[in-house]
Amino acid sequence: MRPRRGARRPPADVGGRAGPRDGDGAGAVIPRPLHAHPADGRFVLDEGTALHADPGFERAARWLRGVLGAATGFALPPGPGGIELRHDGRMGEEEYRLAVRADRITIEAGGPAGAFYGAQTLRQLLPADAFRAGRTTAGPWTVSAVTIEDRPRFAWRGVLIDVARRFLPKNELLRYIDLLAMHKLNVLHLHLTDDQGWRLEIRRYPLLVDVGGWRTESPVGSVVHGTYDGRPHGGYYTQDDIRELVAYAADRYVTIVPEIDLPGHAQAAIAAYPELGNLAEPLPVRTEWGVGENTLNVADDTIAFFQAVLDEVMELFPGEYVCVGGDEAPKGQWRDSVEAKERMRELGLRDEDELQSWLIGQFTEYLLARGRKPYGWDEILEGGPPRGTTVAAWRGSFGAVTAARLGHDVVVCPFTALYLDFRQSADPAEPVPIGSVTTLRDVYEVEPVPPGLTPEEAERIIGAQANLWTEHIDSPRLLDYMAFPRLAAFAEIVWGPRERDFVDFEDRLRAHERRLDAVGVEYRPATGPRPWQSRPDAPGRPRSRAEVDEEVAAWTANIVARYGPGPG
Structure with a gap:
């Protein structure tokens, strides 16, 4: 679905734990539902169970029939009784009510997305083997009686995967789409271009992938150690x-939001088409x-080039949002130009910050004129954010507050807590x-809405996003380790109620880990990395929280100089 602002906020008086539990962890739902009311009895899923879907809910029915059919061997043919997906026009688009009784299971929802999320919850109420892709047991397949009422707190529940630094094969992206949906996350932000690689075919400019799609080698661990693998990387x-x-x-x-990073992080594009840069000599695709320091120039031809790129991007990605980057662009x-x-x-213009804002504005206005919503990192605040831009606030809460007060929608993604490449x-x-x-x-303890906002400003916080940058994540196995179970905790903060209990979450997580095992996710154990999950061959560069806080303070000072101290 398309992310939208204004998802209804749940009331403070949420129900207790996530529902009934048994030895198989049934009812340990993640993310935690708004209300859950256990009852007596059990529903037994067997070869005679039918699945009915009201008009408009066919996709949810097709998905549920596929995953449960694979795990149980049951066909779940169309028909009344058994499992029913019903429309309730009084509910919101993503809202659902799941009622399990001994004779039937009913999922009522306000829209197709709500029916799908109810089906996801139903799968979690079954034993963990319901998450396997093939039949491993004859059952019994039982669901404890319960009534669950649920809806999301935020409209934007996103995850960024950086495929520019490390190309992730298509089948792995398909797997991650399933993992996001399993956790009721609904935005996949694909970081498609950067200095180290261009990952999207643009038919008008084939050299973007023929030249910009690969580099000669990559660092092993942090670049401070000066060790490289000597191995070409591309895709x-x-x-x-x-x-x-x-x-x-x-x-x-799940909506896929593409990112074409401008005007910095563009060396792969400049390597393919040197006329886009500021230097006379050609550049390679960056290996560090x-x-x-290499950025796009501000020529009319360069603007036209990337507007043509955006034309193909908009043709491929029908969602509302297109990310134009705007981050970390040295001036x-x-x-010198x-x-x-x-x-x-x-x-x-007063300075180069305003020049960057003007340049980004050429692309955001282009997107707005075509009915799209531009999305950019919070550096765009430094020169005055272009009109109509949704801001990804990554360098502390001050950027989120400033953007909201300026009337921009905000997606909160603080690097101190939601950058999942951090140790x-x-x-x-x-x-x-x-x-x-x-x-x-x-x-788990991140609160997306910063303090100090008025109720109207708080409505500008449309959600949050966890970011998986892949400079140091060089395989799908390591991606799993860095993502999970932290993405399960993230799902809880963007879907579930504001009031949260970490001890309760840990309790439910033990059951959820059995689901991740069944799906094949190589998550980080609570006890620390398994021997094969360590990387003694790739030393990193740990930093203290004080160093990170110093960075945030320096950036905040720049914003204060332009916009004032803000609330508090």
């Missing part, structure tokens, strides 16, 4: 791959991590440890 998604991913995601009510080359200085004089403990055995420590509890 890209064809336009048909993207159409397949978008359709697959839509069937699971970190912020590169040194513009300060005669063309950039002339552009600033022509437009009456999970101080244990030196953590694989490629970078950043400060971000524990499972740190993620």
Whole structure:
């Protein structure tokens, strides 16, 4: 579904724990539902169970029939009784009510997405083997009687996967779409371009993937150690791959948001088409991590080039949002550029920050004129955010507050707690440890709405996003380790009620880990990495929280200088 602002907030008086429990963990639902009321009795799923869906709910029925049929061997043919998906026009689009009784299971929902989320919850009420792709047991397949009433707190429940630094094969992205849907997450932000690789076929400009789609080598661990693997790395998604991913995601009510990073993080594009850059000599696709100094120039031809790129992006991705980046763009080359200085004089701009804002505005206005919503990182605040832009606030709460007060929608993704490439403990055995420590509890205790906002400003916080940057995540196995179970905790903060209980979450997580085992997710155990999950060959660069806080303070000072101190 398309993310939207204004999802109804749940009341403070939520119900107790997530429902009935038994030795198989049935009822330990994640994310925690709004209300759950256990009852007596059990429903038995067997070869005679039928599945009925009201008009409009066919996708949820098809998905439920597919996953349960694979695990149980039961056909779940169309028909009355058994499992019923019913429409209730009094509910919101993503809202559902699940009632399990001895004679039937009823899922009532306000819209197709709500029916799908109710079906996801039903699967969690079954034994964990319901998450397997083939039949391993004859059952019995039973569900404890319960009534669950549920709806999400936020409309944007997102996860970024950085496929630019490390190409993730299409089948792995399909798997992650299923994992997001399993946790009622509904946005997959694909970071498709960066200095180290361009991953999207653009038919008008084939060199973007032919040249920009691969690099000669990659660092082993942190770049501070100066060790490289000497191994070419590359890959890209064809336009048909993207159409397949978008359709697959839509069937699971996940919107894919593409990112074309501008004007920084663009060295792969400049390597393919040198006329896009500021230097006379050609550049290779970058092999180092970190912020590169090479940015796009501000020429009309460069603007036209990327507007043509966006035309193909909009054709492939039908969702409302397109991310244009705007982050970490050094201004040194513009300060040395005669063309950039002339552009600033022509437009009456004060500095290079305003030049970046103007340049980003050329793309955001282009998107707005075509009915799309531009999305950008919070650096766009530094030169005055372009009109109509949704801001991804990643460098502390001040950016979220500032953007909301300026009237922009905001997606909260603080790097101190929701960057899931950061190490999970101080244990030196953590694989490629970078950043400060971000524990499972740190993620669980994030509150997306910053303090100090008025009720009207708080409505501008449309959700949150967890980010999986992959400089140091070089395989799907390591991606699983860094993502889970922290993504389960994240799902709880964006779906479930504001009042949360970490001890209760840990209790439910034990049962949920059996589901992750059944799906094949190689998550991080609570006790720390297993021997094969460590990476002694790839040393990282751990940082203290004080170092990270110093970074946030420096950025905040820049925003205060432009907009004032803000609330509090």
